[in-house]
Amino acid sequence: MRHVLAAAALLAGATVASAQPETVRWYKGNTHTHTLNSDGDSTPDDVVRWYRSHGYQFLVLTDHNFLTSVDGLNALHGADEKFLVVKGEEVTDAVAGKSLHINGLDVANRVAPQGGTSVVDALQRNVDAIRRENGVPHINHPNFRWSITREELQQVRNNRLLEIFNGHPQTNNEGGGGMPGLEEVWDAILSNGTLLYGIAVDDAHVFKDPGNPDVAGPGRGWIVVRAPRLESRALLAAVERGDFYASTGVELSDYTASNTRMTVAVKPTAFSKYRIQFVGRGGRVLREAADVSASYDFRGDEGYVRARVLESNGRMAWCQPSMVRPAPASSGSMVFIALLAVAGCCGARMTRR
Numbered sequence: 001m002r003h004v005l006a007a008a009a010l011l012a013g014a015t016v017a018s019a020q021p022e023t024v025r026w027y028k029g030n031t032h033t034h035t036l037n038s039d040g041d042s043t044p045d046d047v048v049r050w051y052r053s054h055g056y057q058f059l060v061l062t063d064h065n066f067l068t069s070v071d072g073l074n075a076l077h078g079a080d081e082k083f084l085v086v087k088g089e090e091v092t093d094a095v096a097g098k099s100l101h102i103n104g105l106d107v108a109n110r111v112a113p114q115g116g117t118s119v120v121d122a123l124q125r126n127v128d129a130i131r132r133e134n135g136v137p138h139i140n141h142p143n144f145r146w147s148i149t150r151e152e153l154q155q156v157r158n159n160r161l162l163e164i165f166n167g168h169p170q171t172n173n174e175g176g177g178g179m180p181g182l183e184e185v186w187d188a189i190l191s192n193g194t195l196l197y198g199i200a201v202d203d204a205h206v207f208k209d210p211g212n213p214d215v216a217g218p219g220r221g222w223i224v225v226r227a228p229r230l231e232s233r234a235l236l237a238a239v240e241r242g243d244f245y246a247s248t249g250v251e252l253s254d255y256t257a258s259n260t261r262m263t264v265a266v267k268p269t270a271f272s273k274y275r276i277q278f279v280g281r282g283g284r285v286l287r288e289a290a291d292v293s294a295s296y297d298f299r300g301d302e303g304y305v306r307a308r309v310l311e312s313n314g315r316m317a318w319c320q321p322s323m324v325r326p327a328p329a330s331s332g333s334m335v336f337i338a339l340l341a342v343a344g345c346c347g348a349r350m351t352r353r
């Protein structure tokens with residue numbers, strides 16, 4: 001069962017004492033970054049230096065249709081349990097005038113854009129090609145050029161990750177003009193019973209113009225992953241089972257979900273105040289706490305439960321959803337919770353779609 005850990009200090013990179021046999025740590029990373037190998041403005045070396053010196057533990061380099069070797073970078077900058085560069089690619093495709101960008105994290109070989117007869121067909125073909133190269137796909141910035149609708153995202157199979165925040169200034173995270181924002185899209189897909197985990201990324205291209213909000217600079221969105229060690233397969237397995245939160249500046253000190261309850265606690269900063277919201281089917285707020293920690297006990301009829309933290313200066317953290325189902329008649333009044341996890345989970349009640 002994921003998220004079943006004793007409450008403990010869960011600072012990025014900090015060791016967590018838990019009842020689990022395995023020591024679990026939290027690692028901060030960015031899974032979407034560009035360099036001079038596509039349309040970024042800096043060398044891979046300079047890009048890696050930026051993240052290593054700004055408190056990250058891992059970085060995935062994802063140039064457009066280019067797989068940058070990371071062996072030399074890790075020889076220079078990698079350090080056990082301190083920093084890791086993971087190879088990756090932003091498979092960059094176009095169908096019917098739509099921009100389709102799908103990241104392949106830790107792909108074994110470069111994946112050429114696959115094309116297709118429709119947006120859904122091309123997305124699926126690219127996701128499948130990334131899986132064939134043993135990579136983990138994530139679908140990027142659906143609202144960039146308003147390219148991918150909720151209905152189209154809903155139809156893609158074997159993809160578990162969706163960007164719900166992208167730091168590039170043209171990715172339209174909030175929606176507008178009648179188009180839904182990415183969190184609204186995420187809630188609609190979850191409400192339909194399809195499990196997707198939401199990630200926040202930089203999509204950084206520009207490292208030579210710091211502080212300019214009109215360029216795609218670094219440090220805007222990231223994930224914090226709970227994993228047994230700082231190694232690419234361990235990190236990605238944790239991400240694909242939803243053992244992480246996404247953030248634009250809120251750090252959590254505790255985040256657990258059992259089969260009956262979700263608990264979130266913020267590591268507060270001096271001048272901020274916080275709201276913690278638990279969200280269910282249709283994006284409905286099930287509970288809001290004006291506090292730095294809160295719990296929610298599942299009733300069984302929520303469809304799913306996820307949590308988000310709103311900070312008083314606009315920063316956010318997003319926890320991952322647990323799918324919640326009513327008890328089958330044979331189970332009496334017990335609440336039946338189906339955690340639709342992908343891998344690495346145990347428990348007879350796990351199901352998958």
Ligand SMILES: [Zn+2]
Binds near residue numbers: 090101140141
């Ligand atoms: Zn892109």
Ligand SMILES: [Zn+2]
Binds near residue numbers: 032033034090203
């Ligand atoms: Zn990109």
